[in-house]
Amino acid sequence: MFDIPLPVCLAVPGKIIDIDRKKEYAVIDYGDGTKRRVNITLVDVRVGDYVLVHAGFAIQVLNEKKASETLDLFRNILSAGEEK
Amino acid sequence: MFSLHDRKLAQEIVFKIKKLDVKLKFMHVCGTHQDTLVRNGLDYLFRECGVNIVQGPGCPVCVTTPMEIEEIMLLAEHGKIIATFGDMINVPGEKHSLRDMRENGYAIHTVYGIEDAVFLAEKYRSRDVVFMGIGFETTAPTTAAVLLKKLPSNFSILSCHRVIPPALKTILDMGEIRIDGLIEPGHVSTIIGLKPYEFISREYNIPQVVAGFEPLDLIMAVWLLVRQIENRDALVENEYTRAVKKDGNIRAQEIMKEVFEPVDKRWRGFPVIPKSGLELKKEFDEYNARKKYDEELQEVWDKEFKEPRGCRCGELLRGLLSPQDCPLFGRKCTPDTPVGPCMVSIEGSCNIEFRYKKKTTV
Numbered sequence: 001m002f003d004i005p006l007p008v009c010l011a012v013p014g015k016i017i018d019i020d021r022k023k024e025y026a027v028i029d030y031g032d033g034t035k036r037r038v039n040i041t042l043v044d045v046r047v048g049d050y051v052l053v054h055a056g057f058a059i060q061v062l063n064e065k066k067a068s069e070t071l072d073l074f075r076n077i078l079s080a081g082e083e084k
Numbered sequence: 085m086f087s088l089h090d091r092k093l094a095q096e097i098v099f100k101i102k103k104l105d106v107k108l109k110f111m112h113v114c115g116t117h118q119d120t121l122v123r124n125g126l127d128y129l130f131r132e133c134g135v136n137i138v139q140g141p142g143c144p145v146c147v148t149t150p151m152e153i154e155e156i157m158l159l160a161e162h163g164k165i166i167a168t169f170g171d172m173i174n175v176p177g178e179k180h181s182l183r184d185m186r187e188n189g190y191a192i193h194t195v196y197g198i199e200d201a202v203f204l205a206e207k208y209r210s211r212d213v214v215f216m217g218i219g220f221e222t223t224a225p226t227t228a229a230v231l232l233k234k235l236p237s238n239f240s241i242l243s244c245h246r247v248i249p250p251a252l253k254t255i256l257d258m259g260e261i262r263i264d265g266l267i268e269p270g271h272v273s274t275i276i277g278l279k280p281y282e283f284i285s286r287e288y289n290i291p292q293v294v295a296g297f298e299p300l301d302l303i304m305a306v307w308l309l310v311r312q313i314e315n316r317d318a319l320v321e322n323e324y325t326r327a328v329k330k331d332g333n334i335r336a337q338e339i340m341k342e343v344f345e346p347v348d349k350r351w352r353g354f355p356v357i358p359k360s361g362l363e364l365k366k367e368f369d370e371y372n373a374r375k376k377y378d379e380e381l382q383e384v385w386d387k388e389f390k391e392p393r394g395c396r397c398g399e400l401l402r403g404l405l406s407p408q409d410c411p412l413f414g415r416k417c418t419p420d421t422p423v424g425p426c427m428v429s430i431e432g433s434c435n436i437e438f439r440y441k442k443k444t445t446v
Contacts, residue, residue, distance in 0.1 A: 010116050011222065011271045013086045039199060041229050042336045050086065052274060052327055055169075055219070056197030057226045060274035060333050067086050067326035074093060074304055078100070 011052035013062055014038075016045055028053055086326055088300040097307045098129060106134045109262055110309060111255070111403050113142030113248055114269035115431020116297050122440045124299045135306055138261075138403040141251050142269060144218045144244075145171045145429035146401055147351040150389035152244045153177045156216045157185060158384050159242070159377060165191040165208060167201035168216035171429040174422060176392060198230045198241075205239035214373045218244045221275040224362055225336035228343035231368055242373040243363055246349060248272050249280045250360035256288050261403045265309035267302070268294040270324040277332025278320045285318040296324035343368060352391070352425065353398025395424035400433060407437040414442055 014028035019040065026040045028051065039057045051058035112118070118139045121127045130137055141147050157177050160166045166182065173182035173192055186192040191211070195201050201215035213236075217227045224245040231241070252266065268281055273294045281292050291312035295305035305323050312319060322328055340362070349361025364372040374381060391398060394412050399405045407413050407426070417423040419435055426432035430439075 011274070039226075039229065042225055042333060042339075044335075052271065054222050054271065055226045056199050057229065059222060059225065059271070059336065060327055060329075062086055063326050063329075064085065070088060070326055071090055071093065073325075074090075074097075074300070077304075077308070078093070078096060 011054040011059060013050055014053050016040075016047050016049050016051060016058075019045070019047055026058065028058070088296075088298045090300060094300050094303050097303050098133060101130075101133045101135065101307060101310055104134075104310060104314065106310060106313070108135050108264040108310070108313065110135060110137045110265045110267055110306065111140045111261075111263050112137060112267035112269070112295075113140045113252070114267075114272070115139070115143045115429065115433075115436070116271070117142070117267060117269065117295065117302065118431070118433050118436050120297050120299060120302055122436050126299060126302060130306060135310070137267070137306075138406070139400075139433045140255055140403045141351055141354065141401045142248075143401075143426065143429050143431040143433070144220060144223070144246070145169070145175060146397060146425040146432045147246065147251075147353070148172070148175070148218055148244050148425070149350050149352050150177065150391065151350070151384065152216075152242070153182075154384045154387070154389055155374075155381055156214070156242055157182060158381060159214050159373065160185050160190045160192060162377070162380050163212075164377075165193065165204060165211050165213045166216065167193045167195045167204055167213060169218060170194040171431075172216060172218060174428045175425045176422060176428075178389060198227050202230060202235060202239055205236040209236070209238060212238050212240070214240050214242055216242045216244060220246055220248050220269070220272050221340075222269075222271045224344065225275060225333070225340050228336075228339045231343045231364070231371060232339060235371060237370070240371050240373040240376050241364065243344070243361075245344070245362040246351065246360055247276075247346070247362065249276075249284070250357050251351060251354070252281075252284055254354060254357045254360075255402060256284070256290070258402070263290060263403075264313060266290060266292045267305050267309070268292055268320075270294060270296045270301070270328060273322075273324070273328045273332065275333045275336045277328070278322055278330050279332075281320045285320055289318045291318050292320045294320070294322045294324050294328050296327065351401070353401040392423050397424035397426045397432075397434075400426050407434040410434070414438060 014030045018027040050062040205213035293305040344362035346359040369375040422428040426434040
């Protein structure tokens with residue numbers, strides 16, 4: 001038997017490619033060829049959204065805008081320190 | 085798209101921290117943070133910059149108590165099918181582990197999530213199935229969500245879920261360790277948001293940063309903490325904005341409230357921590373293994389269980405020790421022959437240390 005050593009606080013990002021009619025489950029594409037059925041009752045999502053998946057559940061929607069801004073934000077924080 | 089890479093920026097930040105010539109101790113409470121730190125050699129790098137980072141009680145498998153492990157093993161002995169997360173089955177109990185029991189023919193399954201455990205109950209209708217629910221606020225909502233659905237009557241839950249903020253408070257109240265800043269767990273925070281940490285900054289004057297799991301996330305988190313300390317601030321900052329909202333996941337919080345009530349709970353290495361455990365509310369008694377099988381479990385509840393001999397997981401979980409300080413580390417205690425849970429779990433600091441550093445140190 002195969003035991004899955006799941007880190008209990010790890011969550012993995014994936015993209016929603018399909019949602020069932022009852023809006024209970026979605027198919028998630030992890031971008032590495034892996035697709036999995038995931039429970040989406042904890043979040044409000046649409047096809048195309050990116051979510052964090054943990055223990056078979058989408059636990060949060062990822063913010064693409066914030067993600068693309070993060071590095072710039074970091075650079076700003078760093079240069080703000082320099083002005084002082 | 086959601087990973088961060090900028091080597092130059094990382095180097096710049098590290099250079100800035102180094103230049104400040106600090107001597108600080110930070111704590112984080114997440115196995116995945118520890119993995120990022122050790123795998124990338126950031127623990128060494130930060131130490132060279134005067135920042136020592138320790139892992140506190142941030143490993144759900146590790147903080148599960150000997151009592152809870154004996155509870156689930158007793159239920160297995162009484163013929164229940166047990167389902168739990170992978171690492172849990174290797175944690176040594178007083179006599180043996182769940183894995184040993186499985187090798188002797190007991191029905192112990194590892195699952196990816198609670199829904200797989202419900203599936204087992206549907207498949208084996210004539211047997212009782214018990215899911216040992218471990219994990220912090222990241223995992224607890226998944227248990228809560230399942231409890232709100234129609235469940236097979238042969239399914240129940242042994243809730244070992246815990247919440248992080250009360251444990252942070254207890255560490256600070258115990259006062260055994262000086263903590264200059266806290267790196268808060270990103271994925272727990274996707275659920276609870278920033279607010280539950282605020283009292284720590286307010287009452288204990290400790291800077292906090294919620295951080296993600298890329299090396300650059302942690303480098304930035306350390307910089308933000310150092311900057312707060314330099315400015316004499318004590319705030320809760322969020323570095324992991326791509327996943328953590330200020331208010332967290334409100335729906336998940338609501339269903340947790342609907343299903344669980346906070347109870348005082350012992351953590352391995354700690355005294356009882358007030359309101360740190362999540363037990364099922366009365367309405368869910370029929371799915372609560374502790375209620376359903378109370379007569380069988382009484383035998384375990386009447387006993388006291390000690391930590392394994394020589395094991396220093398308790399001190400490790402309170403941030404007082406590093407794995408290499410333990411005389412058993414890498415000698416008597418290895419991932420193949422674990423003495424304590426910190427060597428079992430892939431989120432435990434001993435296991436992480438062994439996997440990435442064993443060859444260079446022992």
